[in-house]
Amino acid sequence: MASVALVTLGLVVAVTNHALRARSLYAAAVPRPGASSPDLSPSPSTSGTASPSASPKRTGAVPPPPVPVPPGTVPPVGAYVRPGSVGYLGPLSALTVYPHGGAKPAGTTWETYGLQIDGDLTLDHVWVKGSIYWKGSGTLTITNSIIDGRDAWYVVYSAGAAKRMVIKNSTLRWDTRAAGAFPAGYDVAPIWQRGDPVMDIEHNDISGLPQGLNPTAHSIVDGNWIHGLVQNGGSNGPMHMDGIFSQGGSNILIQRNYVEVPATADVTGAIFLQDLDQTDSGVRVWGNFIKGGPYFNLRNETSLNLDVRNNTFGDDHNARNTPPGTIGAWVNNVRVDGSSVPQP
Numbered sequence: 001m002a003s004v005a006l007v008t009l010g011l012v013v014a015v016t017n018h019a020l021r022a023r024s025l026y027a028a029a030v031p032r033p034g035a036s037s038p039d040l041s042p043s044p045s046t047s048g049t050a051s052p053s054a055s056p057k058r059t060g061a062v063p064p065p066p067v068p069v070p071p072g073t074v075p076p077v078g079a080y081v082r083p084g085s086v087g088y089l090g091p092l093s094a095l096t097v098y099p100h101g102g103a104k105p106a107g108t109t110w111e112t113y114g115l116q117i118d119g120d121l122t123l124d125h126v127w128v129k130g131s132i133y134w135k136g137s138g139t140l141t142i143t144n145s146i147i148d149g150r151d152a153w154y155v156v157y158s159a160g161a162a163k164r165m166v167i168k169n170s171t172l173r174w175d176t177r178a179a180g181a182f183p184a185g186y187d188v189a190p191i192w193q194r195g196d197p198v199m200d201i202e203h204n205d206i207s208g209l210p211q212g213l214n215p216t217a218h219s220i221v222d223g224n225w226i227h228g229l230v231q232n233g234g235s236n237g238p239m240h241m242d243g244i245f246s247q248g249g250s251n252i253l254i255q256r257n258y259v260e261v262p263a264t265a266d267v268t269g270a271i272f273l274q275d276l277d278q279t280d281s282g283v284r285v286w287g288n289f290i291k292g293g294p295y296f297n298l299r300n301e302t303s304l305n306l307d308v309r310n311n312t313f314g315d316d317h318n319a320r321n322t323p324p325g326t327i328g329a330w331v332n333n334v335r336v337d338g339s340s341v342p343q344p
Contacts, residue, residue, distance in 0.1 A: 075287030077310045077334060080256045081223045087171035087205025088146050092127070100130035100151065114151040129178070135160040145170045150179035155190035155209070162197035167204060174208030174230070182209055184232045187239040189214045196249075210239045212259065217249030217280075223256040231266055241267045243292070246303075248275035251282035260314065261292030269293040269320075275302040279324050283307065291315050300325040300344075308333060311341075319344045 088095075097103070101110050105123065109116050114131030120138035123145055131151040134140045137160055147170065149155030155172045158165055172190045174182045189211040191201065199219040206212055207228035215221050221244060229241045243259035245268075246252060259270040270290035273283065284307040290297040291314025298319035300306050305328025308319070313335050321327050321344040330343035 074309050075256050077287065077312060077332060079287045079310075080289040080312065081203070081225055081258050083225055083227065083258060083260075086169070086203040086223060086225050088144055088169065090125075090144065095125050095127040095146065097127045098129065112151065114149075114154075114157075129175070132156045134158050134162065137161045137163065139164040139166060141166040142170055143168045147172045148175035148178070149173065149190060149208070150175040153183050153186040153188060154192045156192070158191075158193035158195070158197050161195055162193065164198045164200070165191065165193065166200045167191065168200070168202045169204065171205040172207075173205070173228075176208070182230050182232050186232065187211065187241075189245070210241045211245050212243040212261075214245050214247055215249065215252050215254070218251045219249065219253070221252070221254045221257060224258075226257060226259045226261075229261050229267075231262075233266070239266065242272045243270040243290070244272070246273045246275070246280075246283070248277055248280060248302075250280040252280075253284050253286070254288065255284065255286040256288060258289045259291070260289075263292050263294060263315065263317075265294050267293045269296045269299040271298045273300045273303045273306070273325065278302070279304050281305060284309075286310055288312070289314055293317060296320040300327070304328070312336060313341050318342060 098105065098115065104110055104115060105121065105126070107117065107119055107121060110130070111133065114133045115128055117132065117134045117136060117140065120136045120140065122141040124143045125145060127146045129148050129150070131149045131154055132147060134157065140158065140162065147155050155174065156167070187210050190206055190209050191199070191213065193216065196216050199215050201213060201224060202220065202222045204224045206224055206226050208230060210229055210232055212226035212229065213221055213224065226243045231239060231241065233239045241261060243261045244254055244257070254271065261267050261270050270292050271285060279302050281304045283303045285298065287310045289312045295317060296319055297313050297315070297317045298308070300321045302325050304324070304326050306325065307329045308327065309329060309331040311333045313333065318341060327343060333341040335341060
């Protein structure tokens with residue numbers, strides 16, 4: 001395993017290249033989700049802001065959102081969201097626009113690295129044309145909005161001692177028209193966090209970075225469309241991309257998501273569970289559509305008694321389980337033609 005120091009955006013970080021899958025980029029400046037370290041503000045970004053942000057694509061009729069299921073109820077096969085059915089789907093005219101360096105919500109400031117939020121805040125029906133850097137210690141709520149990352153290596157970053165992040169019915173993406181390609185060498189998801197905030201991420205359109213989501217303990221990941229991952233590897237080789245990558249945490253619910261990642265060697269899987277510090281438990285993978293990766297749609301390494309039910313595997317790949325991870329339940333997991341997927 002080779003390792004190199006990368007200096008970009010004023011940060012010195014460690015990037016690791018592993019034949020199978022190394023921990024996603026983590027170091028003093030950009031810790032893995034759940035790691036505790038003092039707050040460090042990013043250095044100024046060199047990204048440009050000349051051209052307008054891209055508007056969401058709308059083609060044809062929008063599929064209806066999934067029917068709600070009672071908490072703790074396993075959604076049936078096929079209950080996952082469809083592409084284009086989640087994210088912000090309303091008219092752009094209904095959004096309050098906050099362009100980088102211009103208007104801003106009360107209690108926030110525009111910095112070179114994005115919209116800085118120092119306290120707890122609720123953002124609803126906004127279009128933030130810039131990254132969000134949150135330093136609050138309670139809850140950040142984003143609903144019915146568009147967030148265009150462009151200022152640093154994240155779309156939304158929780159940099160303080162946060163308790164909870166709630167993001168629903170929103171579109172989170174990297175703004176290539178304004179900022180160009182996503183910075184090389186950062187193996188991160190659009191929502192990134194320092195510390196252990198519980199994440200409630202539901203019915204969002206998430207795209208444009210090397211990873212989709214990195215849920216922490218007690219998080220809910222429900223009904224998101226995760227797609228369009230980008231390879232941004234530098235001189236040390238390619239990043240290893242994943243749709244949903246749990247790097248540690250028990251009692252996580254992953255359900256009704258549509259996760260599609262490339263079927264290339266630089267991908268581990270649509271869902272990957274790997275905790276390098278300890279084993280986890282209480283993780284449920286229910287009713288998702290998962291597709292992509294060179295060999296496995298789902299890979300479990302460290303979750304004990306993983307509960308996997310009613311998922312649809314979108315290609316001919318299987319799942320893989322390696323010790324100390326174990327499968328506690330494997331029920332009615334099928335391919336798109338209805339044939340059964342064997343338990344690993």
